[in-house]
Amino acid sequence: MNDSIDWLVFDLGGVVVDVKPAAQMLAELAEQTRTSSGHLAEVLRERFTTQPFSLAERFQIGELDEAGFHTALNHTLVEPIAPDRLTHELEAMLLGEHEAMRALMQTLARHHRLACYSNTNAVHWRYMQQHFRFFDVLERAFASQEIGFAKPDRRGFAHVADALDAEPGACLLIDDRQINVDGAKAAGWQALRFENIESLRRDLAALGVAGVA
Incomplete structure (x- = not known):
């Protein structure tokens, strides 16, 4: 495994949660x-x-x-x-959690520390916490409306890394928006653009992340 990756940090909408167009x-x-x-x-x-x-x-x-x-x-x-x-x-707008992604996260959680960082709002955050199960596999969960910063603001990434007690470069963001991937990299994070679960498995494996076979 790439030892420099201490935290896998997931975006939610479009990655873990299916959303209405x-x-x-x-x-x-x-x-x-x-x-x-x-x-x-x-x-x-x-x-x-x-x-x-x-x-x-x-x-x-x-x-x-x-x-x-x-x-x-x-x-x-x-x-x-x-x-x-x-x-x-x-x-x-929230159509449900992506079951295959939740299963992958469960596997990854056996080997790595997992968190989420989502641009969201009070209504969506409350609904997800009440209805979705993926929170069970996360050690930490960060919502933009709670920390006061949204991606791609580098201050948000700095806040999350500090709260995780991690160096920015030891955090890997998985996000479906290129602007957020670019923002994470500008803040010193590692980042992957999410397109589908198959390509994510390949990208994670290329980084030496265990649990994606």
């Missing part, structure tokens, strides 16, 4: 609120590359709590959405 979510919300999908795409963008941050980005770094996000979002909609309906729509 963003275009579908925007189309459904646009229809319900009679608001253009183009406007919603800007209000709910999740890139963390443009200031000021969108409402969704502010929700994901904890600047807005659940009630604050609902109120702020309604101010931008043609037809307001009820709080319980918005919560339902947010939860419906």
Whole structure:
């Protein structure tokens, strides 16, 4: 094994958790609120590359709590959405945990220390903790809205490495977004772009990570 890798750190959405396509979510919300999908795409963008941050980005770094996000979002909609309906729509974005990935993580956990670092929000985090089992194989779990930083901000990676009591270069991020992979590397981490579980197995094996055979 590559001894320099002390922690395998997983992204969640698109890696461990299957999610509804963003275009579908925007189309459904646009229809319900009679608001253009183009406007919603800007209000709910999740890139963390443009200031000021969108409402969704502010929700994901904890600047807005659940009630604050609902109120702020309604101010931008043609037809307001009820709080319980918005919560339902947010939860419906999470289609379930990827069973094959959870099984791989269980195997990896026999040999390595596992954590997650997710750009998420209070609704998604609560729902995942209540309904998904992958948390059982993680030693640590980091959510952007709790630590105040979201990927690809290098401050978030520094925070996580410090909390893990690990050197940045000893942390390996597995993420489906290239911008986050690049951000991790810029922060001194190792990182892999997730495309599918088969390619992840090959990439991990190439690094000498045990438990992927």
